[in-house]
Amino acid sequence: MKRRSFVQASLALGSFGALGSMVGCASVGRVPEKARVVVVGGGYGGATAAKYVRMLSDYKIDVTLIEPNGEFVSCPISNLVIGGSKTMADITTPYDKLSGKHGVNIVRDYVASVDPAKKTVTLASGPTIRYDKLVMSPGIDLMFNTIEGLKEASASGQILQAWKGGPETLALRKQLEAMDNGGVYAITIPEAPYRCPPGPYERASQVAHYFKQHKPKSKVLILDANQDVTSKGPLFKKFWADNYKGILEYMPQHKVVAVDAKTNTLKFDVQNDVKANVLNVLPAMRAGGIAVQSNLANVNARWCGVHYQTFESTQAKDIHVIGDSIMLAPLMPKSGHMANSHGKVTAAAIVAQLSDMPVNPAPFLSNTCYSFVNDKLVVHVASVHQYDAKDKTYKTVPGSGGVSTAPNELEGIYAWNWAQNIWADSLM
Amino acid sequence: MKTTSPHLVRLLAATALALGVSATAHAQDKATQLHNRATAAMCANCHGTDGRTIEGSAIPSLVGMPKDYMVLQMKAFKDGTRPATVMHQITKGLTDAQIDTIASYYATTKR
Numbered sequence: 001m002k003r004r005s006f007v008q009a010s011l012a013l014g015s016f017g018a019l020g021s022m023v024g025c026a027s028v029g030r031v032p033e034k035a036r037v038v039v040v041g042g043g044y045g046g047a048t049a050a051k052y053v054r055m056l057s058d059y060k061i062d063v064t065l066i067e068p069n070g071e072f073v074s075c076p077i078s079n080l081v082i083g084g085s086k087t088m089a090d091i092t093t094p095y096d097k098l099s100g101k102h103g104v105n106i107v108r109d110y111v112a113s114v115d116p117a118k119k120t121v122t123l124a125s126g127p128t129i130r131y132d133k134l135v136m137s138p139g140i141d142l143m144f145n146t147i148e149g150l151k152e153a154s155a156s157g158q159i160l161q162a163w164k165g166g167p168e169t170l171a172l173r174k175q176l177e178a179m180d181n182g183g184v185y186a187i188t189i190p191e192a193p194y195r196c197p198p199g200p201y202e203r204a205s206q207v208a209h210y211f212k213q214h215k216p217k218s219k220v221l222i223l224d225a226n227q228d229v230t231s232k233g234p235l236f237k238k239f240w241a242d243n244y245k246g247i248l249e250y251m252p253q254h255k256v257v258a259v260d261a262k263t264n265t266l267k268f269d270v271q272n273d274v275k276a277n278v279l280n281v282l283p284a285m286r287a288g289g290i291a292v293q294s295n296l297a298n299v300n301a302r303w304c305g306v307h308y309q310t311f312e313s314t315q316a317k318d319i320h321v322i323g324d325s326i327m328l329a330p331l332m333p334k335s336g337h338m339a340n341s342h343g344k345v346t347a348a349a350i351v352a353q354l355s356d357m358p359v360n361p362a363p364f365l366s367n368t369c370y371s372f373v374n375d376k377l378v379v380h381v382a383s384v385h386q387y388d389a390k391d392k393t394y395k396t397v398p399g400s401g402g403v404s405t406a407p408n409e410l411e412g413i414y415a416w417n418w419a420q421n422i423w424a425d426s427l428m
Numbered sequence: 429m430k431t432t433s434p435h436l437v438r439l440l441a442a443t444a445l446a447l448g449v450s451a452t453a454h455a456q457d458k459a460t461q462l463h464n465r466a467t468a469a470m471c472a473n474c475h476g477t478d479g480r481t482i483e484g485s486a487i488p489s490l491v492g493m494p495k496d497y498m499v500l501q502m503k504a505f506k507d508g509t510r511p512a513t514v515m516h517q518i519t520k521g522l523t524d525a526q527i528d529t530i531a532s533y534y535a536t537t538k539r
Contacts, residue, residue, distance in 0.1 A: 052466075055477075340473050341470060345466065348462055352463075356455075357455065360462075364521075365470065366470050366473070368474060380513070382517045384517075384518055384521020385521075396521070397522075399520050400520035401521065404513065410513060417486050417487045421472075421474055421482055424477065424482050425472045425477045428477075
C-alpha cells in the first residue's frame with residue numbers, strides 16, 4: 001500500500017480505531033457507532049465487496065466488515081482436504097491484510113438484527129452500528145428441517161454436511177480415515193438450486209480417488225434428488241466410468257426425506273432405503289439466516305431478490321445482497337467466483353451512489369469453476385453474464401462459456417492458481 | 429450605486445458556464461474511470477487484483493501489459509487462433525469495447 005493511500009485510509013477511518021485496525025488486529029477491530037458501508041459476512045462476496053469499496057473509492061469510504069470467524073476457510077478446494085491431497089492450512093487465509101493493507105475495520109461477531117428503517121445493524125454482543133449502505137453476504141443456511149432426524153444427527157456430529165469450509169471439512173475427512181476398507185460413503189444432493197452445483201460430484205470423485213488408493217474395497221454412493229448430474233455431467237460420468245468403475249455408483253432421482261442415525265440409514269420419498277458407514281447428507285438450502293430473518297428472502301421465502309444492476313435488495317433500500325443468498329439470474333451458479341464478481345459490481349455501484357455518480361449502465365460478470373476429478377486432473381465450466389438494461393437481468397452471451405473437452409493436468413495447475421489468486425483478490 | 433458592465437456579466441456567465449461544463453465533464457470522467465476499473469476487475473478473480481497474480485502463478489499477470497498486445501491476444505482467443513483452456517470461452521462473451529477498456533486499464537496500471 002502506498003503511503004498516500006495509507007494516510008487516506010487512516011483519515012477515512014476517522015475516530016473509530018483506525019490505528020488498531022491498521023496494524024492488522026483483525027479480530028479486535030473496535031465497534032464503531034457509524035460506518036458508511038457495513039458488510040455482513042467475510043466470504044468470497046463480502047470480503048471482496050469490503051476490499052473493493054475501499055479500493056474503488058481511493059480509500060475514502062470507510063468500511064466495517066462483520067464476520068464471526070477469525071480466518072477465512074475456503075469452500076472451493078475443501079473437497080481436496082476431504083480427499084486427502086490438501087490440508088486445512090492450504091485453504092485457510094487470515095483477514096489481517098483486509099484490515100492492515102486495505103483499512104477495512106473488522107468486527108468479529110454475528111449480526112443479531114437489521115433495522116432497514118433506522119439503517120442500523122445490531123451485533124450479537126449488543127452494540128449497534130449505523131450505516132449508509134449495507135452489504136449482506138451471509139452465504140447459505142442449511143434447511144435441516146426438510147429431512148427428518150437430520151438436525152439431531154448433524155448436531156451430534158454423526159451425519160455431517162461440510163458444505164461450509166471449516167471444522168466439518170476436517171471432521172468428514174476423519175470419518176473417512178476411520179472407516180474400514182470395505183465401508184460405504186454416501187453423499188446425498190438436494191434439488192437445485194444449491195451452493196456449488198458441481199461440488200457434490202467433485203467431492204464424490206475425491207472420496208473415490210482416496211478409496212482407490214487406500215481402501216479399494218470401499219464404495220461411494222451418490223444419491224441425487226435431481227434427474228441427472230447438474231453440472232459438467234458428461235465429463236464427470238465419463239471419468240467415473242473410466243476410472244472409478246466398481247467404486248463409485250451414481251443414482252439420480254433419490255430424494256432423501258429422513259435419516260435414521262441409529263442404523264445409519266437414508267430414507268427416500270420413493271426409492272428403497274440405503275445404508276452406509278459414512279453419511280454426508282446435504283439438505284435443501286436457502287439464504288443465510290440473517291437475510292431470512294431480516295425479511296430480505298422474498299423469493300419463495302428462500303432467496304433474496306435483487307436489482308441486478310446494483311444488487312440492491314428488491315425489499316429494502318440501501319441494502320445490497322450478494323453471493324449465494326440471492327435469487328440468481330438465469331444460468332448463474334451459486335459459486336465463490338460468482339460471489340466475488342457480485343462483490344465488485346456492488347462495490348462499484350455503492351461507490352458511485354455515495355459519490356453522486358451514475359452507476360455503471362452495463363456491468364458484466366464472469367464465472368469460472370474448476371472441479372478436481374482426482375488429485376491432479378481438472379474440468380471446468382465457464383460463463384459470461386452481461387447486464388441487459390431492457391430486461392433488467394443478466395444474460396449469458398450466446399456462443400460464450402463452456403466446459404473442458406476432457407479432464408486435464410494443465411487445468412489442475414490453473415485451478416490451484418485460480419484458488420490462490422482469488423483468495424488474494426478477495427482478502428489481500 | 430455601482431453598475432456592472434454588460435461585458436463583465438457576459439464574461440462571468442461564460443466563465444460560469446465553462447466551469448459548469450468542465451465540472452460535468454470531470455464528473456463524467458470520474459464515473460467512466462470507476463466503471464472501467466470495475467470492468468477490468470472482472471479479470472482479477474484469476475489474474476489478481478489490478479492484474480498482479482500471486483508469486484509463482486501459472487496464470488499470467490496483466491499489469492503493465494502493452495495494450496496492443498493484449499487486444500490482439502484477447503481477439504486471438506475469441507476467434508480461436510490462439511488455443512486456450514478457458515479464455516476462448518470468456519472472450520466470446522466480451523464486446524470489442526470491453527476488450528479495449530480492459531486492455532487500456534492494465535496497460536496504464538503501473539507494475
